[in-house]
Amino acid sequence: MSTVADILGPPVGRLGAAAAYDPGHNLLFTLGVQHYSKMNFQMGDALGEQGKYCNPYVAPGILPYCWTWPGTKGFVRAYNATSGNRKWETSTAEPPASATSGQVKTATPGVMATRLVVTMGFNCHHNSPTQIWVLDPHNGHVRWERDGPTLWSAYCAGDREGADIRRVMGGRAACTPNSWSAPVLDSEGNVFVGNQVGVLQKWGSPSGRTVDVQLLSSLTTGVAFQDSAIAFGDGIMAVSTCTSLIVFQTNSTD
Numbered sequence: 001m002s003t004v005a006d007i008l009g010p011p012v013g014r015l016g017a018a019a020a021y022d023p024g025h026n027l028l029f030t031l032g033v034q035h036y037s038k039m040n041f042q043m044g045d046a047l048g049e050q051g052k053y054c055n056p057y058v059a060p061g062i063l064p065y066c067w068t069w070p071g072t073k074g075f076v077r078a079y080n081a082t083s084g085n086r087k088w089e090t091s092t093a094e095p096p097a098s099a100t101s102g103q104v105k106t107a108t109p110g111v112m113a114t115r116l117v118v119t120m121g122f123n124c125h126h127n128s129p130t131q132i133w134v135l136d137p138h139n140g141h142v143r144w145e146r147d148g149p150t151l152w153s154a155y156c157a158g159d160r161e162g163a164d165i166r167r168v169m170g171g172r173a174a175c176t177p178n179s180w181s182a183p184v185l186d187s188e189g190n191v192f193v194g195n196q197v198g199v200l201q202k203w204g205s206p207s208g209r210t211v212d213v214q215l216l217s218s219l220t221t222g223v224a225f226q227d228s229a230i231a232f233g234d235g236i237m238a239v240s241t242c243t244s245l246i247v248f249q250t251n252s253t254d
Helices: 004-008 163-168
Strands: 018-022 027-033 074-080 086-092 096-105 112-120 131-135 142-147 191-195 199-204 214-220 225-233 236-241 245-249
Touching: 018 112, 027 096, 074 096, 074 112, 086 131, 131 191, 191 225, 191 236
Parallel strands: 018 096
Antiparallel strands: 018 027, 027 074, 074 086, 096 112, 112 131, 131 142, 191 199, 199 214, 225 236, 236 245
C-alpha cells in the first residue's frame, strides 16, 4: 500500500523565491509564491480532494500537507529600489525559480531592449512542468513565454543515481537544486539556463521578433545545475552542475 511519502516522493526544502535588480531602471524584482489556500493548492490528483489539506482558517494553523507543489501560483513584483514603491505585479502559473535582468535582441537591427527573464517550476518533484517568461520591466507584460522540460521523476537529474556516492564521501545524499539555474544573457541577447532534468539550454530569436523565439541548442548533462551555474569570461563560458564543472570556448570574434 502506498503511503503519502511514497506519493509525494522525497522531501524538498525549497520554496519559490528570488530577486533581481535592474540598475538601469532602478527596479528591484521580487519573486515568490501566493498565500497557501484551497484555491491555490493543486495536490488533488495525488491526495484526493483538492484543497483537503489546506486549512482556510488562521486559528487552527496550516495542516501538514498545505505547502507549495507543482501548479502552485506565484508572483513577480517590481519595486522602485529607492522608494520601495510597488510599480506592478504579475501572477505566474508555477512557483518562480529565478530571474535576471538584461538586454535582448529586438526586430530592429542593432537595437537591444531590457527584459526581465523569469524561470518557474517546482523543483525535484514528479510531474513538475517548467516555463520561461520574458517580461517588460516597465509594466510586467509578458513579451514571450515558452514551456521548458517536465520532470517525470521524484528526483532532480543525478540525485538518485549519485546518492550512494555522496553518502560514502560524507556529503548529503541529494543535491536538490532549484528547478532552473539562474538564467544568464550573452551579448547577443540569448538566454542560457540549466534545467532540473539535466539539460543546458540556449533560447533566443534569430530575427529578434518574439514569435521567432526558439530553443537554439541544448546539451544533455544528466545532472541538474547549481543555482548560480553559468558565467561568461574572456573567450569562455563556465557551467557548474551538481557534480562537475564544464567550460566551453566561446566565439572569439563576438
